[in-house]
Amino acid sequence: MLEIWIIEDNVQFRRATARGLSVLADDASAREFGSCEEAIAAIDDGQSPDVFLMDIDLPGMDGIEGISEIKQRLPDATALILTVFEDDEKIFRALKAGASGYCLKTDTIAKIREAVEQVLQGAAPIHPRIAGRVLKMFAQLSPEQPDYGLNEREQSVLEAMTRGLVRKQIAAELDLNLHTLDYVTRCIYRKLHVNGATAAVALAIRERLVEPPEA
Known part of the structure; x- marks a missing residue:
């Protein structure tokens, strides 16, 4: 059973997203959590998601810290940010986490379902508006x-x-x-000191380890 967790404090949005994602596949299950603390408690109780959708602005522990805490407990769980925030600092911190x-x-549920499918295949889906800002942000760095x-071989895979x-x-x-x-x-991942594909790609572009792709 594919386990998808939605960590979001807006009850209506959370429930609507869970309903939409529940049709991702016959063997998919979407669970709802109103805070990072609730999700972490479930993990500490022996439960685990295959992929979790995380809001950034949450009561108590924020989503970025929540990703770090969950990844420490479940390194193989895949995190997908789902938020209204487009702040450059938050974008970078979320990827680094x-x-x-x-x-x-604002994405349609179809787009969100597609993003879930992509991360489960090992891709790193980023909203086009965010992707352009990420590339510009990293291009301005050292x-x-x-x-x-x-x-x-590692260089070829990273490229x-x-x-x-x-x-x-x-x-x-x-x-x-x-x-x-x-x-x-x-x-x-071990050599770059990152936790996932998106962070590896971001670091590679930022530090010119590969030629940056066209935005």
Whole structure:
């Protein structure tokens, strides 16, 4: 059973989103939480999501801190930001915390469902308006290229990730089996000190580890 969690304090929006996502697949289940604390308590009680949608502005613990706390407990759980915020600092902090995608609440439920499908395939969906700002923000940062010790294969996988290729596409393009690709991807995350694909791509663009894709 595919477990999707929605962490959102707006009851009406949360329930509407849960109903929409419940039709993602016959074996999908959408659960609702009004705060990060509620979701973390469920995790500490032995429950876990495959993917969780997180608002940023929440009562108590905010969504960015919540992502960090949940990823510490469940490193393989996938985080997708779903918010009204477009603040540059919040965008960067969310990606750094381990978010694998960034959607806006103004997106249609079809777009949100598509983003969930994409992150489960290993892609990093970001709302086009946010993606343009991310690229511009990173382009203004230092052009220096620190050495993270990536080998040739890791560099090729990272470059493919920046082009938006999903897991199966990367494996096919680089002639790798999926188990090898997963190992290489974990090595990339460890060397870059990040928690997910979106943060790896953001860091690669920011620090010129690869040629930045066109916005």
